[in-house]
Amino acid sequence: MSFTIPIGPYHPALEEPCKVQVICEGEIVQDVSLSVKYNFRGVEWLAERRNYHQAIALVERVCGICSNVHALTFCNALEGLAGLTVPERAQYIRTIMVELERLTSHALWAGIAAEVMGFQTLFMTCFAMREQLMDLLETISGNRIHYGMNCIGGVTRDLANPEAVRITVRRVRQTVTDQLIPLFTEDKTIHARCSGIGQMTKEQAVAWGAVGPTARASGLTEDIRQTSPYAAYNQLEFKVPVETSGDVFARVVVRLLEMVESCHIVEQALDQIPPGPIHHGPIFVEIPRGEAVARAEAPRGELFYYVSSDGTDIPCRVKIRTPSFVNLPTVRLMMLQANLADVPLINASIDPCYSCTSR
Amino acid sequence: MRLIKKLVSMARRRSPWLFHLNTGGCNGCDIEFSACLAPRYDVEQAGILLVGSPRHADILCVTGPVTRGTRAALETIYAQMPEPKVVVALGNCPATCDVFAGSPAIEGPLDRILPVDVYVPGCPPRPHDLIKGVAQAVAILADQQPRDRRIIEGVNQ
Numbered sequence: 001m002s003f004t005i006p007i008g009p010y011h012p013a014l015e016e017p018c019k020v021q022v023i024c025e026g027e028i029v030q031d032v033s034l035s036v037k038y039n040f041r042g043v044e045w046l047a048e049r050r051n052y053h054q055a056i057a058l059v060e061r062v063c064g065i066c067s068n069v070h071a072l073t074f075c076n077a078l079e080g081l082a083g084l085t086v087p088e089r090a091q092y093i094r095t096i097m098v099e100l101e102r103l104t105s106h107a108l109w110a111g112i113a114a115e116v117m118g119f120q121t122l123f124m125t126c127f128a129m130r131e132q133l134m135d136l137l138e139t140i141s142g143n144r145i146h147y148g149m150n151c152i153g154g155v156t157r158d159l160a161n162p163e164a165v166r167i168t169v170r171r172v173r174q175t176v177t178d179q180l181i182p183l184f185t186e187d188k189t190i191h192a193r194c195s196g197i198g199q200m201t202k203e204q205a206v207a208w209g210a211v212g213p214t215a216r217a218s219g220l221t222e223d224i225r226q227t228s229p230y231a232a233y234n235q236l237e238f239k240v241p242v243e244t245s246g247d248v249f250a251r252v253v254v255r256l257l258e259m260v261e262s263c264h265i266v267e268q269a270l271d272q273i274p275p276g277p278i279h280h281g282p283i284f285v286e287i288p289r290g291e292a293v294a295r296a297e298a299p300r301g302e303l304f305y306y307v308s309s310d311g312t313d314i315p316c317r318v319k320i321r322t323p324s325f326v327n328l329p330t331v332r333l334m335m336l337q338a339n340l341a342d343v344p345l346i347n348a349s350i351d352p353c354y355s356c357t358s359r
Numbered sequence: 360m361r362l363i364k365k366l367v368s369m370a371r372r373r374s375p376w377l378f379h380l381n382t383g384g385c386n387g388c389d390i391e392f393s394a395c396l397a398p399r400y401d402v403e404q405a406g407i408l409l410v411g412s413p414r415h416a417d418i419l420c421v422t423g424p425v426t427r428g429t430r431a432a433l434e435t436i437y438a439q440m441p442e443p444k445v446v447v448a449l450g451n452c453p454a455t456c457d458v459f460a461g462s463p464a465i466e467g468p469l470d471r472i473l474p475v476d477v478y479v480p481g482c483p484p485r486p487h488d489l490i491k492g493v494a495q496a497v498a499i500l501a502d503q504q505p506r507d508r509r510i511i512e513g514v515n516q
């Protein structure tokens with residue numbers, strides 16, 4: 001006798017609207033179906049009716065957690081199309097912004113994961129740390145979310161106070177290494193909740209096309225920052241954390257180590273950042289006829305943009321493929337034969353973003 | 360009976376219960392909303408409680424531009440809330456649809472669908488503004504003024 005348990009579209013445990021149907025036999029999950037249509041706003045449709053500068057603001061609002069990387073990738077595609085070279089300093093500022101955003105995103109995820117496990121103190125620690133980063137991002141860009149830092153050919157604001165970045169990043173790194181990593185990896189409760197749950201092998205990760213930390217927790221070493229560097233990543237040294245066990249715990253570890261690496265990248269970028277202009281010149285750039293693609297490593301994995309232009313100031317087609325779109329189906333794989341109580345945790349472990357998936 | 364009414368009204372003023380509804384925005388406002396519950400802004404110490412069921416809520420906090428997929432749920436949830444109820448539109452999305460205006464997948468802005476009491480502008484609004492908006496909603500709830508549009512003052516975003 002199997003039961004179908006519908007969760008959502010609005011549920012206290014869900015931050016965003018999403019419908020999960022779990023079919024269980026007793027406590028064991030037999031099948032899962034996910035529906036994420038609720039956030040559909042037609043961003044791609046709108047992008048084809050806005051000019052390039054408006055479209056930057058639009059694609060930034062695809063997602064509130066990884067907004068900067070959307071604008072960055074879109075600008076990268078357009079710069080490729082127009083054949084612009086972005087000044088070095090702008091490339092470094094972009095790198096710093098993207099890494100700070102990765103830190104806030106992972107901090108948010110760690111907080112939510114802790115809450116799903118029922119570990120309120122850890123949730124508070126993560127969010128307190130995140131607030132420091134939000135303050136920093138607000139100091140740099142003027143807004144806590146949607147920084148509006150990217151424009152075609154450079155960035156809109158200079159990094160006025162690099163020392164502030166350095167101080168905050170040092171503090172964040174300390175919190176991560178002294179508090180979060182020991183708590184997440186040594187705590188018995190977390191081990192009991194995470195180890196061996198939501199397994200995905202390397203072969204399955206390849207077959208299902210998983211990306212980002214979800215794939216790296218299953219032993220894949222793919223990271224766009226290394227395989228096809230953008231911004232200033234080719235001049236920076238960093239490691240890509242990989243785990244092989246493929247369970248929820250591995251995903252926790254990968255993200256925590258990534259946070260430490262991000263701090264390291266920001267510090268390096270601050271040391272190496274050259275003086276100079278932050279923008280290549282004229283604000284309004286003519287985009288010639290043609291097509292371009294750009295890829296970037298968003299906090300959740302590979303982000304892909306395709307832009308095609310017919311020479312006017314309005315794009316012909318903008319195609320966005322977000323990391324959550326490819327990661328979400330793997331949830332089904334992980335949940336099969338899992339315990340019903342682990343369903344929210346497995347779902348949270350891939351850090352799904354429904355507003356990215358359904359644009 | 361009058362005493363009970365008075366007590367309930369006081370309780371409502373001192374401890375408003377919120378229901379938060381994302382009608383398909385970008386998440387930005389929702390994250391700022393959860394940041395309000397985190398240690399720095401900790402609205403729970405002011406008696407503001409986030410509840411899981413609209414049947415227990417006094418204030419409905421709506422984020423997002425109301426997409427086609429969420430409109431029916433929005434209406435059901437609004438109908439499920441007991442009177443008196445106050446609707447707070449968090450962010451530019453429910454107020455004007457923000458950058459998504461003009462999309463065929465959008466049914467908003469929110470005031471086409473529900474009577475809105477408080478608007479909190481910003482994309483996303485800062486947590487201070489969110490709290491201010493909720494405080495204003497509480498004031499409306501307390502003295503049950505007739506519905507009209509109120510925009511919170513002193514916000515310059």
Ligand code: SF4
Nearest residue numbers: 384385387450451452
């Ligand atoms: S108002 Fe801005 S931040 Fe808020 S949901 Fe809309 S687009 Fe996102």
